Amino acid sequence: MANQPAASNCAVERQRIGEIDVLLVAGVVDMLTAPQLEEAIAAAGKESPRGVIVDLSAVDFLASAGMGILVAARDELPPSVHFAVVADGPATSRPLKLVGIADIVGLHATLDEALAALTA
């Protein structure tokens, strides 16, 4: 990877917290890396968790390609699986709010808030 400066770096780590699958995303979510996030969400949904949370706290760039994945996730996950997004900051929660995605998917400033909302 060190020899590919042109590639965008994105890491998705999956964590199970109780009945919730948490996807900790770090780095860049753009048109190159959005498929990684899409696959991770689909994989998490197959484990029939009570909910899936995408935590973008460590994301420093989020493009519309990534926002589209978040919106599509709501439709692609089984209806019984709750879905929420964690984001806070000018690179993530601000554009999500500007284009109205915060009105479509549950957006929380912290993982604790999202977990509380999904386990309530």
Next chain:
Amino acid sequence: MSPSGKPCTSTQFARIDAVADPQSAAQIRREFSDWLGRHFTLDATKVSDVVLAVNEAVANAAEYAYVPAEQPGAMHVLADYDGTAATLTVTVTDEGAWRNVDPATTELSRGRGIPLMRALSDHAIVDSSDAGTRVCLQWNRVTAARARA
């Protein structure tokens, strides 16, 4: 930082005849972001806004401009800073044809590039013709990092 043949000064950033594909779009975004950070004093929100809006313009060219063509064509990115007016103007052009997007049939998960560009800039113009597409984004009250050299 800037490889030769790519004019880049404190008031201008240019990538002419770049390949309109996703790899090159990501690279231009990074280089533009570096240029912005080096030459201007902007708060974190404005930096994010400018970089995301420019990314969306470049990504649209990379994703849509040459969809009917077998090979991706060229795109051109030019950022110009006017110190007197304190405005930053970024123009992204291609010679392709953006897919006609009908809002009524657009999937919920797509089509946010242009709304984002409008929301994130002070002034946005998207001008499509048979000859290609030109996106012009402008920000006011942009201050340079240093006094005049």
